[in-house]
Amino acid sequence: MKKSIIFSIIFLFIFTLTLRAADQSALKIQDNDFFIGDSQAPITIIEYASMSCSHCADFHNGVLNEIKSEYIDTGKVRFVFRDFPFNYPALAGSMMMRCIPNEVRYDYMSALYKLQKSWVFRDNSKTKAELYKIMQSGGMTLDEFNECLSDTNIENDLLEGVMNAQREFNIRSTPTFIINGVLYSGNKNIKEFRQIIDKILSQ
Secondary structure (H helix, E strand, C coil): HHHHHHHHHHEEEEEEEEHHHHCCCCCCCCCCCCECCCCCCCEEEEEEEEECCHHHEEEEEEHHHHHHHHHHCCCCCEEEEEEECCHHHHHHHHHHCCCCCCCHHHHHHHHHCHHHHHHCCCHHHHHHHHHHHHHHHHHHHHHHHHHHHHHHHHHHHHHHHHHHHHHHHHHCCCEEECCCEEEEEEECCHHHHHHHHHHHHHC
């Protein structure tokens, strides 16, 4: 499914979701947000990512590990993961993450980014088959997989999140980071993150 099709689907929901979206700031951490780190940390980083995005995979497979050890595990940063799917593989991957327990979600997400090239394809049926193999290895049955992938409530919630991000921050690319309310587009190395985070911590 191409970007244009995904965005067409998104705009089909605009009339039913706009009222809800207008009442919620994307900066507000919602009950269904998934995050790691101390909820009372002085810095909140919100990441908008597409699970099929190679730049997002680069971030998750490298820089995030350094941020986690230096700032998240030490109580300085709360890191919030938000989905911004651009195509069918990204949407399918994000839906899978909503169907597993939060205590293992970070590990599954990390695995999907590490294995991105093995399950993200232009052929949707191939994407689905390869994604199931990964989820099956973690114990998910075929019935559970199909039920998750056909859950319209999960799909609508994901698309609403995309709409909120576009409406409030005009986000058009991934990864995009919002650090204590300030938007930063594109992947960044650990040195750039250190400069941003350390400056906030010193204030």
